[in-house]
Amino acid sequence: MSTTTDVRGPAAAQKPAPAPPAPRRKRPKGWWLPFLLLAPAVVFELLIHVVPMLTGIWISFLQLTKFFIANWSEAPFVGLKNYQVALDFNGSVGAGLLQSFFVTVGFTILVVGLSWVLGMAAAVALQGRFRGRALFRTLFLVPYALPLYAGIITWKFMFQKDTGAINHFLYDNLGLPGDKPFWLIGPNAFWAIVIVAIWRLWPFAFLMLMAGLQSISSEVYEASAVDGAKPFRQWRSITLPMLRPVNSVLLLVMFLWTFNDFNTPYVLFGSTAQPAAGDLISFHIYNASFLTWNFGSGAAMSVLLLLFLLVVTGIYLIAVNRRNRDA
Amino acid sequence: MRETRSSHVFRWVVVVFLTIFTVVPLYVMVTSSMKPLSEVQGAFTWWPQTITFQPFIDMWTTVPLASYFVNSLIVSSAATLISLVIAVFAAYAVSRYRFKGRNVFTTTVLSTQMFPGVLFLLPLFLIFVNINQAVGIQLVGTRWGLIITYFTFVLPFSIWMLAGYFDGIPRELDEAAKVDGSGPMGALWHVVLPAARPGLIAVAIYSFMTSWGEVLFASVMTTDENRTLAVGLQLYSTQTNVYWNQIMAASLVVSIPIVVAFLLLQRNFVAGLTAGAVK
Numbered sequence: 001m002s003t004t005t006d007v008r009g010p011a012a013a014q015k016p017a018p019a020p021p022a023p024r025r026k027r028p029k030g031w032w033l034p035f036l037l038l039a040p041a042v043v044f045e046l047l048i049h050v051v052p053m054l055t056g057i058w059i060s061f062l063q064l065t066k067f068f069i070a071n072w073s074e075a076p077f078v079g080l081k082n083y084q085v086a087l088d089f090n091g092s093v094g095a096g097l098l099q100s101f102f103v104t105v106g107f108t109i110l111v112v113g114l115s116w117v118l119g120m121a122a123a124v125a126l127q128g129r130f131r132g133r134a135l136f137r138t139l140f141l142v143p144y145a146l147p148l149y150a151g152i153i154t155w156k157f158m159f160q161k162d163t164g165a166i167n168h169f170l171y172d173n174l175g176l177p178g179d180k181p182f183w184l185i186g187p188n189a190f191w192a193i194v195i196v197a198i199w200r201l202w203p204f205a206f207l208m209l210m211a212g213l214q215s216i217s218s219e220v221y222e223a224s225a226v227d228g229a230k231p232f233r234q235w236r237s238i239t240l241p242m243l244r245p246v247n248s249v250l251l252l253v254m255f256l257w258t259f260n261d262f263n264t265p266y267v268l269f270g271s272t273a274q275p276a277a278g279d280l281i282s283f284h285i286y287n288a289s290f291l292t293w294n295f296g297s298g299a300a301m302s303v304l305l306l307l308f309l310l311v312v313t314g315i316y317l318i319a320v321n322r323r324n325r326d327a
Numbered sequence: 328m329r330e331t332r333s334s335h336v337f338r339w340v341v342v343v344f345l346t347i348f349t350v351v352p353l354y355v356m357v358t359s360s361m362k363p364l365s366e367v368q369g370a371f372t373w374w375p376q377t378i379t380f381q382p383f384i385d386m387w388t389t390v391p392l393a394s395y396f397v398n399s400l401i402v403s404s405a406a407t408l409i410s411l412v413i414a415v416f417a418a419y420a421v422s423r424y425r426f427k428g429r430n431v432f433t434t435t436v437l438s439t440q441m442f443p444g445v446l447f448l449l450p451l452f453l454i455f456v457n458i459n460q461a462v463g464i465q466l467v468g469t470r471w472g473l474i475i476t477y478f479t480f481v482l483p484f485s486i487w488m489l490a491g492y493f494d495g496i497p498r499e500l501d502e503a504a505k506v507d508g509s510g511p512m513g514a515l516w517h518v519v520l521p522a523a524r525p526g527l528i529a530v531a532i533y534s535f536m537t538s539w540g541e542v543l544f545a546s547v548m549t550t551d552e553n554r555t556l557a558v559g560l561q562l563y564s565t566q567t568n569v570y571w572n573q574i575m576a577a578s579l580v581v582s583i584p585i586v587v588a589f590l591l592l593q594r595n596f597v598a599g600l601t602a603g604a605v606k
């Protein structure tokens with residue numbers, strides 16, 4: 001196969017001129033075909049992602065309220081006013097945004113950290129061969145495969161104050177003293193949303209880490225075991241370094257998904273009541289825009305969120321690249 | 328790996344804890360779907376006092392679940408199909424050609440993962456409203472609006488995964504096909520696509536699952552006409568009653584096809600995911 005290619009390739013390149021039909025058939029293929037193949041993807045990405053994003057940035061400079069929805073090009077230009085309002089932390093809008101930002105930071109650290117720990121623990125626990133391994137592997141992937149609203153809505157039922165499974169277990173089965181608390185209203189909402197988000201996310205960490213572990217040969221472990229390394233030592237000095245490429249992608253993706261998480265608070269709390277403790281930033285912006293119909297302010301907050309994510313991602317990628325270079 | 332006592336204990340502690348964490352909500356979903364309404368409105372019970380399958384019948388009439396189901400099915404299938412076709416061409420170009428702007432394209436494609444959905448949501452909603460006023464094509468409240476949104480939404484990750492998969496298929500196979508007289512498209516059709524079937528399946532699962540579970544855009548872009556399951560399942564609450572047993576029954580029914588499909592095809596999915604990740 002490859003010999004034929006080697007013979008034909010240079011030969012075709014050497015004589016483009018003599019046969020007029022040949023270059024028409026061969027040379028164009030060299031350049032326009034990839035662009036033609038990409039065209040549909042590029043056109044739709046431009047139309048549905050790039051144009052709305054630029055529009056969003058433009059809207060953030062407008063006083064776009066419900067009066068201008070139908071003809072938003074006539075909304076008055078207000079410069080940076082939306083940004084000033086969003087970043088004035090003494091005003092109610094800015095204070096709400098800041099509170100939501102801190103909630104989201106805490107939420108993201110807990111959810112990404114614990115999902116990674118659980119995913120890693122499961123991937124390592126299922127690394128060796130034992131009876132029932134395939135069954136657990138499949139079972140652990142179910143929360144990820146479940147349509148997300150189906151999983152979250154079940155948790156919503158479990159977190160009900162008087163009819164839910166959580167309070168029944170804690171207060172009726174375990175006999176905790178005191179009254180059954182609310183989980184979806186008030187400060188407990190934070191813990192409720194953290195648990196639900198971890199339940200959904202950790203199988204993804206497990207999936208990626210499990211796939212990463214498959215690329216480490218068992219000989220490395222056997223050699224270190226001969227040298228007397230204990231399992232924890234093996235994990236620290238073999239597994240963790242070998243998984244670094246997977247981890248660097250995995251942590252970034254999990255961070256972005258979790259920080260932008262809208263679905264969990266939306267399904268868990270509904271759009272009418274948002275407990276401050278579970279007011280994640282996407283959900284906050286959504287409510288600020290669609291409940292008050294103030295799109296200009298919502299767009300400004302979205303742009304601020306995007307800028308924050310850009311900066312964090314940029315710093316993260318630089319740090320990862322530097323570590324890889326030093327290593 | 329050497330089995331020590333401590334690693335044995337570690338394994339079973341992890342497995343037992345995670346099994347309980349995973350299974351409890353699934354157990355609650357299944358058992359509650361078989362309880363009468365009076366029981367889910369009282370204190371929680373781990374085992375149904377009365378087992379009934381009435382919720383599985385009632386759930387179709389309390390809300391128009393069948394119509395939500397059809398909407399979700401059409402929207403998710405169409406989005407999956409369209410994105411798969413577009414992604415195949417784009418991934419083939421990225422994988423098999425070195426051209427100007429290739430790096431810009433791949434970087435841009437991946438960076439879309441970073442953008443918060445709400446940033447697109449507001450302008451896209453406004454653009455759809457304005458398109459309707461300008462040329463009379465209705466997108467908000469129709470299936471097409473959702474299909475267009477979803478297939479572009481899953482496109483970047485699909486291209487990335489497929490390109491990784493195509494990279495793993497030896498180029499010599501394409502070249503051989505070209506020598507045999509078929510052009511690049513012939514090589515794609517006769518050689519690359521058959522070899523990439525697991526990757527195609529993985530991308531299709533990803534697209535379908537994402538569209539089937541999407542909540543954010545569905546909550547704004549749907550009306551009674553095109554309501555999908557993601558929003559429809561939340562309509563089992565009325566002023567007086569929350570039909571938790573029917574919600575659990577409906578959740579179970581809409582989950583089973585997709586969970587079964589995912590678990591049957593999970594090996595393809597893992598392979599497709601890692602093909603992209605190791606690149």
